[in-house]
Amino acid sequence: MKRMHWRGPAFWTLFALIILITPSAYLGTDYRVFRGEILGDADFSGSVRQRDSLELVAFFKATGGENWRVKWDFSQPMDTWFGVELNEEGCVKCLDLDGMPGCDARKDGGNNLTGALPDLNLPWLEHLFLAGNQLVGNIPDFHYLPSLLTLQLCCNHFSGNIPDFANLPRLNSLELDYNQLSGPIPDFKNLKNLENLYLSNNQLSGSVPAFKQMPNLLRIYLHQNKLTGTLPEWQTPKLKEVLVANNELEGPLPDWSRLSDLQYINVANNHLSGRLPAFQNLTQLRELNLSNNRFEGALPLLVNMPYLRAVFLENNRFSEGSYWTGLPELKACSLAGNQLTFEDLMPCRDWLSLPESYTGQTRLVRDTLIKVRPGDDVVLTPGFDESVFQNHYTWYFEGTPVAAGEAEAHLILEKVTEADMGKYYCVITNPAFPELAIQTRQFILSPDGAPLRPITLAAHDDEFSFDYQHTNQYAFKVTDNDTLEGVLNWDMVVVYPPDAGRLMEQPDGTLVWHTPPGFVGETVFEYELCSLEVEDACDTGMVQLSVRPALAGEVPDVRLPTRFAPEEDRVYIIRDLESHPERFEGARLSIFNQNGQRVYASEPYQNDWRGTTGDSGVVLPAGVYYYRFEWKENGKPQFKAGALTLVRR
Incomplete structure (x- = not known):
């Protein structure tokens, strides 16, 4: 049956009939007994309050109210029901059933609301807080909440597309993050008062809208989705945060x-x-x-x-x-x-x-091929950093140091002979950055006038798979399977790097893949292989890299949060560590930044991380961090790894 307008006379006729057959206990002790008449405008606020109470009763039943952690006592007035706040007219103004602020694991699912969320009919509702529950299905478009200012449905299990919420013109904050929502992001052209847009940690796809009709937008949180395309040149003058x-x-x-x-x-x-x-x-x-x-x-x-x-x-x-x-x-x-x-x-x-x-x-x-004749003089220069204060230059020939010093960056080879032919490179260091060594390209000295030989050069697609290592570093030689027949001097350059981690080339041509902490999964990169002796003799190859989980494996029933707001949350990163400490022998938590730097470590871990560094207690900035939680259970090593977003307010 089509839903009737809440102020229409047909509705109030049906409403009066419902009231007559509804036990007064469901409406609270201050419920006024109906006489069967249809209420006029003079009784408007009282009638709406009674209608609101019936709507909440239906909401209670639809979301598994009998299994809520804190249930409603329908023998008491509506303003005593948990999470219900009324306005001066006695109508529902706020419905707050999210348990605790934030999305931490200790919340144990808000107030344990389950099932599908009904399309509520609460015309004076301004704030709806249902985060951290177990609600599923599509999000309603909320045709009957015209006063709504805040819609917080994060940390549930909602799926499907996001409505455009065209009927919520007053909406100020839309918080749908940490669900399983999919499809495109609407342009929300009717939400001209929206300030906060939180859609992160879903499965949203498509492009990022320009939000041209949202002049008051302050925050855009879209991280951890599947969005593609380019970023728009937003014209929202008040914008403060873009994630x-x-x-x-x-x-x-x-x-x-x-x-x-x-x-x-x-x-x-x-x-x-x-x-x-x-x-x-x-x-x-x-x-x-x-x-x-x-x-x-x-x-x-x-x-x-x-x-x-x-x-x-x-x-x-x-x-x-x-x-x-x-x-x-x-x-x-x-x-x-x-x-x-x-x-x-x-x-x-x-x-x-x-x-x-x-x-x-x-x-x-690229490496440089230098054709020389016996007796020639050759000067090799790094091509950069030749006059930086305290730079130290070490030149190598075929991997062996041949010259070192601070005053002179050049390597001078006088009257070269056949024995001088080969590969040279320079490693530059500086005490201002003691852990950094920068290697130049290779200079390959080759006899001039040597007859050209037929060559066969081919870069073959390849795959390398590794077992997980705590160091998050994996070495391999991409050219081992390539065809280099007759090629004495060649060069390999990564032209399309992997999406996960970075590649570092060693002097012997070995590549070291530095992955994000705890990374398990796949990525690809593309490289180009070229002969230095024959012009335009090049080929490209694709390489797939993968890391398999360690033999110990991740333990699926140990839950860690994906969002952490230290100023808001009383966060216990490991939920079961409080109730079952005997399970986690030698518990250790490590937190890494996106560069792989460990910024926090605690052993034994006692649920005491508050978004700071381990030693000095310096407050870490907002952003994405990686965690690794390790322990022994029944003597068997276990771990849990992943990413979390540190939020600052």
């Missing part, structure tokens, strides 16, 4: 310089590329996280940003330095895994005290 990490987005980072209120930008773990736009106008910025993408060119120019606390640019393709000054609050910074030199890093040295913040620099340039 779209862990998707499949491509293209450049838009110019958001007109969004002068931006405080948090996190686009980590996507496929974004190109050179960066200007950031000079973003003086309110607190955190900039561009890590694990394909950005190139110069580091961003960061000048006079008094609130900037964290800059994460690791695992990109930055190859030029920049100027940083006027950053009094900057505490956390990482430039690791790029193509930077000591000259590029020096302006940022004050913020790069930890080795993990600057290591892994790789110069992605």
Whole structure:
């Protein structure tokens, strides 16, 4: 039967009949007995309160009320029911059944609401908090909640598409994160008052909308989905927080310089590329996280940003330095895994005290073949960092050191002979960055005038599979299966890096795959193999890399959260550690940042992590972190690993 309008006379006729046959205990002790008449406008507030109470009774039954943790006592007035708040007219203003704030594991599922969420008819409801329950199915479009300001349904099991909520014009905060929602994100063109949009940790796909009709938008949380396409140039002037990490987005980072209120930008773990736009106008910025993408060119120019606390640019393709000054609050910074030199890093040295913040620099340039005749003089130069203070240069010939010093970056070979033919390279170090060594390209000396030989060069697709290692490092030689017949000197360059982790080439040609902490899964990369002796003799190959779980395996019934807000949550990362401590012998928790740096470790772990570092207690910035929880159960090693989002308010 079609639902009748709640203010229509037909509805009140039916409503009166329902009231007559409904036990008064369900309506509370202050319920006024009906005389069978249809109530007029003079009795409007009282009638709506009675209608609200019946709606809550139906809601109670539809969501498994008999199994709620805190049940409603229908013999008591409605304003005493758990989580129900009334306005001055006695109508339902707020329904709060989420148990505790946040989405931590200890919540044990809010108030244990189950089943499908009905399309509520509560016209004066302003706030609906149902997070952390066990609700399933599609989310209703809520045609009958015209006063709603806050809709919080996160941490449930909702599925299907997201409605456009066109009937909620007053909505201020939409919180649907941590569900199994799929399909595209609506443009929400009718939600002109929306400030908070939380859709992270779902299975949403398609492009990111421009949200052109949402001038009041403050926060956009879309991380940990399956979104594709490019990021829009949002024209929402009040925007403060953008979190779209862990998707499949491509293209450049838009110019958001007109969004002068931006405080948090996190686009980590996507496929974004190109050179960066200007950031000079973003003086309110607190955190900039561009890590694990394909950005190139110069580091961003960061000048006079008094609130900037964290800059994460690791695992990109930055190859030029920049100027940083006027950053009094900057505490956390990482430039690791790029193509930077000591000259590029020096302006940022004050913020790069930890080795993990600057290591892994790789110069992605091709080796050079130099044709020489016996008796020629040859001068080899690194091609970069030739005049950096305190640089130390060590030259190698066929893997053996042949010259070292600080004053001279060049290697001079006088009157070369046949014995001097071979491969040379230089390793540069600097005491300002003691854990970093940058290797130049290889210079291959070959006799000039040697007859050309027929060659056969082919790069073959390959696959390497590894058992999980606690070091998160896996070595392999990609050219072992390639065809290099008659090729004396060749070069291999990674042209399309893996999505997970980064590759580091060793002097002997071995590649070392550095994965995110606890990584188990698959990824691919593409490389190009070229002869240095025959022009245009090149071929490309695809390599699949995979890590299998350790033999101990993950334990599925040990739950850890995917979101952690220290200021809001009384979080117990390991739920069962409190109730069954005997199960977790030698419990150890390690927390890593996105560069693989361990920022917290505790053994034995006692559920006491609060979003800080282990030694100094420094507050960690918001962002995505990785955890690894290890213990022994009945003498057998066990572990649980994954990612969590640290949220700051």
